[in-house]
Amino acid sequence: MTHAFNVLGAALLVLSPGIATAQGTPDQGKKACVAEARRLCPMEMKSMSRKKVEGCMIQKIEQTSPTCHAAMLRIKAEREAAPPRR
Numbered sequence: 001m002t003h004a005f006n007v008l009g010a011a012l013l014v015l016s017p018g019i020a021t022a023q024g025t026p027d028q029g030k031k032a033c034v035a036e037a038r039r040l041c042p043m044e045m046k047s048m049s050r051k052k053v054e055g056c057m058i059q060k061i062e063q064t065s066p067t068c069h070a071a072m073l074r075i076k077a078e079r080e081a082a083p084p085r086r
Contacts, residue, residue, distance in 0.1 A: 040057065
């Protein structure tokens with residue numbers, strides 16, 4: 001579980017500019033989302049896949065805290081704006 005925490009923590013650091021914009025500090029959003037991902041998406045956390053964890057968190061966005069909710073909305077918008085992969 002510690003390794004999964006580190007993987008998601010590193011993934012969320014990549015997202016920290018969006019989290020910082022949404023809620024003031026990147027650490028605040030990262031901590032909120034990591035704790036919530038462990039609770040809401042345990043199977044995805046075990047998979048060690050950032051995309052799977054993000055997808056799960058987006059699906060369960062209404063169950064997240066305001067801080068994490070803002071970060072997940074930004075991730076969702078970025079995913080929708082990205083061109084489809086081939």
